[in-house]
Amino acid sequence: MKAKRVIAITVLALSLSGSVTLAYAEQDNVKVESSKKGVVELTLNKAIEEALTNNPTIEQSKLGVEQAQVNFEETRSLMRKNRRLINDDKERSLEYLKGVKLLEITSDFSLVNAERNHNATIENIKCDIEEQYFRLLQAEKLTEINKNNIDLSKELYNISKKKLDLGVTTKQEVLSSELNQINAQNDYDQSVKNLKNAKMLFNTKLGYDVLQDTKLTDELKYKEFKVESIDDAVNKALENRNEIKAAEFNYELEKFNMEVTKGEYANITYKYREQEVKLEKAKQSFEDAKKNIEMEVRSTYLEMLQKEEEIKKGQKSLELAKEGLRLSKLSYEAGVGVFTDLEKAQNTLMQAELGLYNSILEYNLAVLKFDEVTGIGRSITSAPSI
Numbered sequence: 209m210k211a212k213r214v215i216a217i218t219v220l221a222l223s224l225s226g227s228v229t230l231a232y233a234e235q236d237n238v239k240v241e242s243s244k245k246g247v248v249e250l251t252l253n254k255a256i257e258e259a260l261t262n263n264p265t266i267e268q269s270k271l272g273v274e275q276a277q278v279n280f281e282e283t284r285s286l287m288r289k290n291r292r293l294i295n296d297d298k299e300r301s302l303e304y305l306k307g308v309k310l311l312e313i314t315s316d317f318s319l320v321n322a323e324r325n326h327n328a329t330i331e332n333i334k335c336d337i338e339e340q341y342f343r344l345l346q347a348e349k350l351t352e353i354n355k356n357n358i359d360l361s362k363e364l365y366n367i368s369k370k371k372l373d374l375g376v377t378t379k380q381e382v383l384s385s386e387l388n389q390i391n392a393q394n395d396y397d398q399s400v401k402n403l404k405n406a407k408m409l410f411n412t413k414l415g416y417d418v419l420q421d422t423k424l425t426d427e428l429k430y431k432e433f434k435v436e437s438i439d440d441a442v443n444k445a446l447e448n449r450n451e452i453k454a455a456e457f458n459y460e461l462e463k464f465n466m467e468v469t470k471g472e473y474a475n476i477t478y479k480y481r482e483q484e485v486k487l488e489k490a491k492q493s494f495e496d497a498k499k500n501i502e503m504e505v506r507s508t509y510l511e512m513l514q515k516e517e518e519i520k521k522g523q524k525s526l527e528l529a530k531e532g533l534r535l536s537k538l539s540y541e542a543g544v545g546v547f548t549d550l551e552k553a554q555n556t557l558m559q560a561e562l563g564l565y566n567s568i569l570e571y572n573l574a575v576l577k578f579d580e581v582t583g584i585g586r587s588i589t590s591a592p593s594i
Contacts, residue, residue: 276322522564
């Protein structure tokens, strides 16, 4: 009996040992598997390509086009059937207008609208990724600026400490420099936190794991964007924008409905007058859509010009701030300046750097917006109601 108990205990121990070994082996496999991807290096174009690959939003949009094609074919089949029931000399009859013409104009628009919406979906995803890429670049740059500010704070602290050792400054100035160093560290810690949040958001946009390590290889910089003619840009927007196409279709549809109403009701009836109002509203909406898009293009262009000017001023401000800090350091080391002046010069330099890169970001986003407002625009979820 005792021998059996020993054997059972031995088997149990071996079993547990095997389980533990297996568990550790599985954990090691998980670690190896999760580290296989490593750091992912991304240009802006590569990031866009990644976002467009196996994207469920795009796949859904494709299904919308396929369904629109099916609906188009079914409607065309119905049109052919209705045509056979209507004599050629009745093409302006109410029967023809309702049974053929209405189906023709609505099915054409629905198919084209689905295709345009698909293209708009792709362009919107591209714009979103570009914006997040630029914002992540800025977060990286701000972290770098704050890190440099810590190094500068340490340098200024060492200068004040050395002056205290020589007996040419007060303990209060050394305490001020220590506090300045602490504030610089706090700013840096906040920028690191902001950078981590920006990386996580960027990763989710690309469909990566939230904590995937990515390295952006492009830079956040100013690149002049020339617009040859703002009037041509407005005309391009009026030609391309989905919102215009929808408003124009709705206007044409109401004109068609007015034609049908004239054949069914006298001009003194409520139905007739109601359709007149609908037609006028559709016309006004079409005109308003054109004005709104023109205003959006022109205001975005002005925003772009303003940010471009801010970059030029920011570059000059940064140059002056660097020189101001250099002179303040020399004055303080020579004993003809106080630490508060040096601290102000340091803060001026940091604000100039932060301001410049904020302007560069906003300029790039304005250029991105200008491309967007002169392009296909936003998706139109459905055709105007009939």
